[in-house]
Amino acid sequence: MKLSGELKAFEGRLGHRFSQPALLVRAVTHSSMVSPTRDDNQRLEFLGDRVLGLVMAEALLERDRMAEEGLLAPRFNALVRKETCADVAREIGLGDVLKLGRSEMLSGGRRKQALLGDAMEAVIAAVYRDAGFEAAKALVLRLWGQRIDSVEEDARDAKTALQEWAQARALPPPDYVETARTGPDHAPRFTIEVRLAIGETESATAGSKRQAEQAAAKALLTRLEAG
Incomplete structure (x- = not known):
């Protein structure tokens, strides 16, 4: 062939x-x-x-x-x-x-x-x-x-790490909210916002909800640990 x-x-x-x-x-x-x-x-x-x-x-x-x-x-x-x-x-x-x-x-x-x-x-x-x-x-x-x-x-599982960060401070688990969905049905892009009870938030966009949630959690955790 x-x-x-x-x-x-x-x-x-x-x-x-x-x-x-x-x-x-x-x-x-x-x-x-x-x-x-x-x-x-x-x-x-x-x-x-x-x-x-x-x-x-x-x-x-x-x-x-x-x-x-x-x-x-x-x-x-x-x-x-x-x-x-x-x-x-x-x-x-x-x-x-x-x-x-x-x-x-x-x-x-x-x-x-x-x-x-x-x-x-x-x-x-x-x-x-x-x-x-x-x-x-x-x-x-x-x-x-x-x-x-x-x-x-x-x-590193950012969602788990962020949840552990919240638990260590007696906070409820982070909340993940889909705030936008763009692109065609065969190639959607999801924007997810992660929210903590203390008012801290971060957003991320990716080709799957899982990826967007992980990216948002990682961004928020990075900022919290740096601060």
């Missing part, structure tokens, strides 16, 4: 040349494009999730040989969650080469976080099937790069 020009360019961005090009084609094929002669990437996604998990578990153990499970778990979750996979996918232009059905394409599928995250995991599995675990490991470590070194800060 010969790859299209777009997929050859993507191989360059990915940093892996496939000896079995069909694996890459399958990895970028969404279920909306499935046909009797074309497989989608769901099974590869399942495998890639496990390969990514093993790579990250090993990397975290190697980088901090003294850390206990209670510290490693949130770091691990931050590195393998769909949002992180989708961020990496955007950096290498994975959305541009996805094979989507017409309805998924019209609804903005190339920008959807869940779809990008799933496809990134499928690509990892394709590399694993094409060249083995060491090749997949090298790929993941290179693409995730600085995220692994800075994961301790990223793994």
